[in-house]
Amino acid sequence: MTPQNQILLIPKIERGFVIDHIPAGLGIQVMALIGRWPELEDAVVTLGLNYKSTRMGRKDMIKLQAGSLPPRLLQMLALVSPGVTIKHIDNFEVIEKVVIQVPELFDNLARCLNPNCITNAEPHVATRFRRVESGSRNFRCAHCERVCTLDELAGHIKV
Ligand SMILES: [Zn+2]
Known part of the structure; x- marks a missing residue:
């Protein structure tokens, strides 16, 4: 499969969040966390596994069409998978990008x-x-x- 085909497997989203640079294998665990939030129940979610990444070798990625992310979900991401990047998307553009750090x-x-x-x-x-x-x-x-x-x-x- 060519890299281009792989990119097409997860289409761009108009509005929402991309959780990127999830270490390969942790994507399913992050999905399970997202499933804990009733307010995200109706969100359209796409999960991509084992993407090639120059930085990480392989990575997982999740795209979430939601208006906001619960702060506690971000804290849990810091626990489960620090280093992930959260991109806030509006009108198909990245308007904010945050790398989740290990907190104090x-x-x-x-x-x-x-x-x-x-x-x-x-x-x-x-x-x-x-x-x-x-x-x-x-x-x-x-x-x-x-x-x-x-x-x-x-x-x-x-x-
Ligand atoms: Zn104790």
């Missing part, structure tokens, strides 16, 4: 990996994880001090 803080997005943590015993207590240092992928629980990796937290997203 995750508020109530993931469960603590320490089974004895108060947040696991008392589910109404919100979790909070703070990055141990700038540039790190390790986060410390504000309640029990347990250090969890980004990947561990991504595997324990709160429902």
Whole structure:
């Protein structure tokens, strides 16, 4: 298949968002996150897997025809797949482009990996994880001090 054919598999959208540079294999997980939002239930979504990327080798991509993206969805993307690019599209043009970074803080997005943590015993207590240092992928629980990796937290997203 030629590169041109691959591009045609996902048509341009007039209005909405492109979630680009998703590491190959994570696209389905990101789709599952999007499915959690009732306000995105009616959005037309296209999922592209295994596109060739000069930067990443292979990548997944999602196009969402929606008026806005829930802020909490963006925070979850930062947890599951930091480094993705969000392009805001209007009239077929990119009007805004943001690269999702690893934040300093995750508020109530993931469960603590320490089974004895108060947040696991008392589910109404919100979790909070703070990055141990700038540039790190390790986060410390504000309640029990347990250090969890980004990947561990991504595997324990709160429902
Ligand atoms: Zn904890």
